[in-house]
Amino acid sequence: MARWTMTGGRFFRTGALAGAAVAACLLALPAGAQTLRDAVEGAWRLNPEVKSLEARRSVAAAQRGAGESLVPAAPAVTLRHTTDYLSRNVGRREYEAEVGVPLWLPGQGTATVRAADALLARTDAEIAARQLAIAGEVRTALWQVSLAERRAELARQRLKVARQLEADTQRTARAGEASEADYQLARAEALSVATDFRDEELALNEARQVFRTLTGMAPPKAAPEPDIGQPPLQQHPSLLAAQLGIRSAQAQRQLVDLTTRDNPEVGLMARRERDARGERYDTIMGVSVRIPFSVDAVNAPKRAEAMSEVVRAEAEQANAARMVESDIQQARLAQQAATERLAIARDRAAALRARLSNVERARRGGEISLVEYVRAQEAAFEADLARATAEVQVGAARARLNQSFGVLP
Numbered sequence: 001m002a003r004w005t006m007t008g009g010r011f012f013r014t015g016a017l018a019g020a021a022v023a024a025c026l027l028a029l030p031a032g033a034q035t036l037r038d039a040v041e042g043a044w045r046l047n048p049e050v051k052s053l054e055a056r057r058s059v060a061a062a063q064r065g066a067g068e069s070l071v072p073a074a075p076a077v078t079l080r081h082t083t084d085y086l087s088r089n090v091g092r093r094e095y096e097a098e099v100g101v102p103l104w105l106p107g108q109g110t111a112t113v114r115a116a117d118a119l120l121a122r123t124d125a126e127i128a129a130r131q132l133a134i135a136g137e138v139r140t141a142l143w144q145v146s147l148a149e150r151r152a153e154l155a156r157q158r159l160k161v162a163r164q165l166e167a168d169t170q171r172t173a174r175a176g177e178a179s180e181a182d183y184q185l186a187r188a189e190a191l192s193v194a195t196d197f198r199d200e201e202l203a204l205n206e207a208r209q210v211f212r213t214l215t216g217m218a219p220p221k222a223a224p225e226p227d228i229g230q231p232p233l234q235q236h237p238s239l240l241a242a243q244l245g246i247r248s249a250q251a252q253r254q255l256v257d258l259t260t261r262d263n264p265e266v267g268l269m270a271r272r273e274r275d276a277r278g279e280r281y282d283t284i285m286g287v288s289v290r291i292p293f294s295v296d297a298v299n300a301p302k303r304a305e306a307m308s309e310v311v312r313a314e315a316e317q318a319n320a321a322r323m324v325e326s327d328i329q330q331a332r333l334a335q336q337a338a339t340e341r342l343a344i345a346r347d348r349a350a351a352l353r354a355r356l357s358n359v360e361r362a363r364r365g366g367e368i369s370l371v372e373y374v375r376a377q378e379a380a381f382e383a384d385l386a387r388a389t390a391e392v393q394v395g396a397a398r399a400r401l402n403q404s405f406g407v408l409p
Helices: 014-028 036-046 049-068 108-174 180-215 237-258 296-364 370-404
Strands: 004-007 010-013 076-083 093-102 265-274 282-290
Touching: 036 108, 036 180, 049 108, 093 282, 108 180, 108 237, 108 370, 180 370, 237 296, 296 370
Parallel strands: none
Antiparallel strands: 004 010, 076 093, 093 265, 265 282
């Protein structure tokens, strides 16, 4: 039978309201990323530096367009009128109009285009390097989620075992087959494990929220990245950005060296004049040339600034090369350590699981106390947790190695 609910003076079917509420909740949930690449693209769209980099690229494109134009600046029109109205007032009149067009200095237009092209290439490389950095943040966040998921799952399994032990001990204590102290020990252990499970759940929710904030998506399932080998370092986005930074600085310095003075200007002038009232106007045409001079006191600071930019770009390239090589070496060491740690953790977990089986058989035979059994359980769980952590760390180490090579997911 359908139920009806009154809302705002009108009646609605309860089922319809519930369906609408569920649909609204589903729409409010963040979309889940299908792959790591989807997550990286989502983080890139949300990154605040995107607009800044795109604006810099627009500046470079506009500079290139200016270098390809016929003139370096807009033409100017000068209008002049002369009269003797306030002096002799014999009717002298003079009207003059002049159009001035600035001209490129020799090689200045070509140098402007080259500087703009170098800046465009540098900006594109910086965009790729920034995208790689964002990919590193997403990789780290994803493997943090994976680790939190594994820890929460193991804590859930441990809680299930602890509660089962509590129920079994309570039943045997009531039947007189176990002491009340054993029951209290099992209960305390279950409560302690429940607290640990809540902490792991909280850590998992926090890791997922960090991923959502970074990418705007729910995290996908973490999968081991392929072993791609080491690509040529010349293709690394950070090194490319540094190299193109030097090229851009050198192109800008060449432009400064060519722009030693203001642009010359050619003007076309037309003037109509008469000397007295009643006379016929005469028309005069003329051409003017404006040639600015070069002043070293003005050009020297510009050259020094351009040269300092070249030196700074070269220093950044050397630093980028050192950082890339260091990241690769550290990532390789981390991957090797993670692989060795996983092998040890697996052997230790297998040994402690075998010990737990022996302890459990001994407990059923009444050979050991409940305290010893609880300790064996705790040791086996800690070993399983260490093994799961090592497995996640191996995947994270592979992702870090690919990141150090400059490879996007």
